[in-house]
Amino acid sequence: MSRADTILELVKTSYSTPPSFEDPSYYGVPENYKEIKTLRDLLEINYKYNPTKNQLRENLIARIRNNDNPFVGIIGFDDTVIPAIKRGLLAGHDILLVGHIGQGKTRLAELVSEKLLSPIPIVDGTMTNDIPTEMPYTHLVDLINGKDIEKKAPEFFVSKDCEVLIKNNGLDTRIKWVDGKQRYRYVLATPDISVKDLVGQIDVVKIIKKGIELYDIDSYSPGYLLQARYGILCLDELPVLDPRKQVTLLSVLQEGRFTTGAYPVFFKPDVKIIATANPMDYTHSGKIIEPLADRLKSHIETHYPNTVEDETLILLQEMDMLSRRPDSTFLPIFILETITKIFQKIRNHPDINSDRGVSVRSTIHSLEAVIGEVESRRSLLNNAVTIPRFSDLQCIFQSSKFELDEIEDTSENRIEFLNNVIREVMQETSLHFFNGFFKSPELVAIRNDFKGKSFTILQNQYQRHNLNLLEGSESNTKSSSLLYTTQLMQFPLVTKVVKRIVEEIKRKQLDFTELAKQYGIKNNLEYIEIKKEFENLSEIDNPGIRDAEELWASATELLLEYLRFTSPPILEKREDTFESSNSNI
Structure with a gap:
């Protein structure tokens, strides 16, 4: 049998014979498809291309039967959008x-x-994903034999580049498998x-x-x-x-x-x-x-996500942490939920232009901005771990994309609107966090702990602390006294409460980490997991002062906000100072 006859027989057999393989992983593809590297290899397994709609249908059927979710990472659509997508693809x-x-x-x-x-096999080096077995077998035979093909039908099968490659290389033409992502x-x-x-x-x-x-x-x-x-x-x-x-x-x-x-x-x-x-x-x-x-x-x-939980999971999954080391940043879940609630409240507010919508990207970008705010204000200059707190939230205007509808859409009105929403959500978050946390006598005792005293909230207290590095100077002593851990020493009962809050934060971090894993989320988990450095931060005079200061400060601001929203309020906030309220409790 001549070489031309051998080629003709190989191609005719390949075209007319069912595939000589099973397709356990992908529909219409052998398990060892990556080993099929030449046109000869492709013809020998009798490969047949399956139309795109069939691939989508059959691969989805296999996923459903194996209880394998192809939409991992899509959160909040399980009962609405995903079933509709599946119906459409199956149809x-x-x-x-x-x-x-x-x-x-x-x-x-x-x-x-x-x-x-x-995955599909294309001739390596072609722009139009040319599958060689999709042309008529007579065309392929002529090309493998180095001949020009006679086109009788005005139909495009493969590009001119593909034809030249097969003419020059014959059965040794290189095959590349391209997956769905490509x-x-x-x-x-x-x-x-x-x-x-x-x-x-x-x-x-x-x-x-x-x-x-x-x-x-x-x-x-x-x-x-x-x-x-x-x-x-x-x-x-x-x-x-x-x-x-x-x-x-x-x-x-x-x-x-x-x-x-x-x-x-x-x-x-x-x-x-x-x-x-x-x-x-x-x-x-x-x-x-x-x-x-x-x-x-x-x-x-x-x-948009229907629940705070869903959007917070999306926030965790999609935020860009760039090159930050996991041991340098810790994100309390109550901060993530606060940012999520801010944008859910904006999204559903009657003063917002609902036709435009408020993207989840605003939620994501705002968390990223808050992390940058913490770094620029405190952590980078002072070699401290980056932990956001309530006082950092005012920076999110730059990443908040919304349009006012009922009132004039000016920069001033948007800033005022956003600040009002932030205050409302901080109140909601703190009240929710401490729901069932206290018994009435404890609140009375905390009120007494504040009598004649005040607590100063200072976002950049480390920078004030470093204004004068001369040990024992008046400036240094005054600024050092504004450290949260230093101030807490004046409030014995409040200090014990903050210690309990830190433990509750740790518990919530563990719960949310497990929830994220259940959803198949792998991105950014290390930034919400409890760090080894935090395991022994039970006392405010712990030697790991930088880590202790930041975690305790975040917990302290959460508590102070709650104490001014109790009924009646225990504390009043005057500018950045919290002090005992005149109301009775």
Whole structure:
């Protein structure tokens, strides 16, 4: 048998015979797929490409049967959005996600692609994910034998680059497996996106460099649709595209193919579209043309987290801690919950423009800003562990993105509005934390502990402490007395209470850490876990003064805020000084 006959027999057998493998991990892919490295290897296992919608369906079915959640990291959608996504994928639908900014819509699209698409074998070095076995077998035989192919149908199978690679390398052509993450293409719809951006265009540079004819397929540069070939195209803010550009997507959704320019060729990208839209644009007549909206078969509404717990888990998972060492930063859960409550209250407030929404990103960015505030104010200059407290929260205006609706949306009004919300949430957080914590006689005793005394809250007391490093100087003595641990020595009963609060903080940290692990969260856990340095911080004169000072200070501010919100209040706050209230208790 001649070499040409051997090649013909290998290709014909591969095309006509079922795959010679089982697919235990991904649908339609052998378990040892990474060992398939050449075109010969691919033909010998009789590989068959499965359409994108089938991959999504079958891989999701396998996940469901194995009780394996492909949407780990998506929090708060378990009973609403996730079931709808699953229904849509099992039905083979293209999907439109409708929701405000910062609701995780594009993250959902990423996870669908990353977790539910099978790896596919492409010819290494091709831009359009060219799977060699997707061309007619006669074409592949001719290319392996080094011949040009005769194209009788005006259909695009593989790029010119792919053809050249196979002609030059034959059965030794290198195969690369690309996973779902690599086949995800994100496009933010903007007014300047053109039809050519979507379907591709004639590349003048290619024409000049290669000396090819204007209408030769070799002069074609792929657009977004073909760049996402065999994968998922996420069109973010679809209504921004004008109707003429939206029409371009219709043939892909209805017929699975498109044409471009004057080429006598049609392309079959086998791409699944997941689009997103803002609710206001979605409901506005004409923002999404009716035929396109009809062909996006599943319309799924997303939402902001419904509970403080859900949004706090998202906050922990998504915050960017940059290069901070875990042993240098400790984040009390009550601070994370306070920041979460601030933005949930803003989001649901009647004075806020609800059409715009208040993104969860504001919650995340505000925590990051608070950590930066602690570093700039205290921890970096004084080699202290970074632990936020209530007095650090005033910095979050720079990361709070919201728009006033009922009152004039000025900077001054937004600052006043935000400060009022911060005060309200600090009250709610402290009252919730101490619910059932005290018995009435203890509060009376604490009130007596404060008689004739005051407690000064100072965000940057370390900096004041270092104004004069001459030991024993009057300035140094005065500023040193403003350290929280030093002030607490004047309040024996309050000190005992703060010690109990520190222990309660540790307990809550452990509980929340376990909860985060149940949700599969791995990011940033080390920043909420109890540090070894904190295990023995039971006394305020502990030698680890820097760590003791910061943890005790955060607990002390929490207690002081509570004491001014009891009924009647035990303490009054005058500027940054807490002192005994005139009310009886």
